Amino acid sequence: MESLLLRAYQRMYRAFGHQHWWPAESALEVCVGAILTQNTSWTNVELALCNLRHHQALDLAVLHSLEPKQLANLIRSAGYHNVKARRLKAFTSLIIETFDGQLELLFQEEGARARALLLGVNGIGPETADCILLYACSIPSFVVDTYTKRIFFRHSWINERASYDEVKQLCEESLSDSIGPHENRLEYWQDYHAQIVRIGKEFCRPKNPRCEACPLNELLPESGVKLSRSLSV
DNA sequence: TTCCTGCCCC
DNA sequence: GGGGCGGGAA
Numbered sequence: 001m002e003s004l005l006l007r008a009y010q011r012m013y014r015a016f017g018h019q020h021w022w023p024a025e026s027a028l029e030v031c032v033g034a035i036l037t038q039n040t041s042w043t044n045v046e047l048a049l050c051n052l053r054h055h056q057a058l059d060l061a062v063l064h065s066l067e068p069k070q071l072a073n074l075i076r077s078a079g080y081h082n083v084k085a086r087r088l089k090a091f092t093s094l095i096i097e098t099f100d101g102q103l104e105l106l107f108q109e110e111g112a113r114a115r116a117l118l119l120g121v122n123g124i125g126p127e128t129a130d131c132i133l134l135y136a137c138s139i140p141s142f143v144v145d146t147y148t149k150r151i152f153f154r155h156s157w158i159n160e161r162a163s164y165d166e167v168k169q170l171c172e173e174s175l176s177d178s179i180g181p182h183e184n185r186l187e188y189w190q191d192y193h194a195q196i197v198r199i200g201k202e203f204c205r206p207k208n209p210r211c212e213a214c215p216l217n218e219l220l221p222e223s224g225v226k227l228s229r230s231l232s233v
Numbered sequence: 234t235t236c237c238t239g240c241c242c243c
Numbered sequence: 244g245g246g247g248c249g250g251g252a253a
Contacts, residue, residue: 034238041237044251079249083240125240145238197238206236 004157005174008219009188012195013181015215019194022135027103029058030136034128035087036078047077060101064092087123094121107137114139126164134193140186142171143193147200154204156221 024030029049036045051074052058057066066074072085094117099105106114114137118129126144133141144167152158158167175188182188203214211217 037237038239039237039248040239040250041252044237044249047251077250079237079251080239080247081249083248087240123240127239131238143238147238193238200238 004219005171006178006180008216009180009192009195011215011219012199013191016195016198019191019198021190021194022131024135026058027107027136028060031091031103031132032058032063032088034131034135035091035123036075036084038080038084038128040079045078048075051075051077060092060095060103063088064096083123087121090121090123094118107139111139111141115141126168130168134186134190138186140189142168142175142189144168144171145193145197147196147204148193150206151196151199151204151216154209155216155219
């Protein structure tokens with residue numbers, strides 16, 4: 001499996017180049033974006049981020065002070081705006097109450113503790129927490145998402161019902177000994193997830209996957225054979 | 234119409 | 244494990 005996941009990365013990297021993720025101007029923007037993009041396409045999130053910035057609301061204290069209704073209106077384009085407004089404020093509450101409003105103090109926590117703190121926030125689950133850790137805190141924590149599971153399952157690298165933590169552990173253990181073409185593990189894992197997203201959006205789609213043109217095509221269990229399991233996951 | 238880098242609550 | 248949350252783009 002080690003060489004398999006490594007070879008997968010090499011193929012994606014060759015096809016797409018370094019993705020330079022996460023696209024954001026600040027660590028806070030990464031955190032906000034990670035919450036807003038839950039089950040939501042990124043283009044809709046960008047509209048919301050743009051709107052927040054335009055209202056000088058891409059700021060911890062401002063976000064914290066806004067009325068839930070006001071905040072929901074600002075992020076309306078991201079969908080689930082009422083629940084996400086609540087989640088954003090739950091996140092700002094953590095930073096303000098635990099770290100005196102200094103987001104950088106979260107970055108200095110030990111990885112496991114930072115993750116536990118994030119998971120303690122209502123509305124932040126494992127994927128959102130790992131995105132914040134990996135892309136905002138610069139703490140290596142592999143991100144697993146629906147794309148990861150779908151791609152891995154279709155390639156028979158995981159069981160269909162594999163849990164989040166199982167897939168995460170598989171990736172972290174498999175990729176710990178190599179850093180690909182990068183400087184370090186952090187950059188490697190950041191780019192690995194970005195490449196996965198690229199594959200998931202452009203090739204390994206829910207319906208009508210484009211296996212023939214996919215950079216991972218040769219890593220299919222039976223190369224060249226069209227998978228019957230093109231739906232679900 | 235479907236789909237989108239989830240998560241919580243029942 | 245099932246339902247609810249949701250606007251925007253294809």
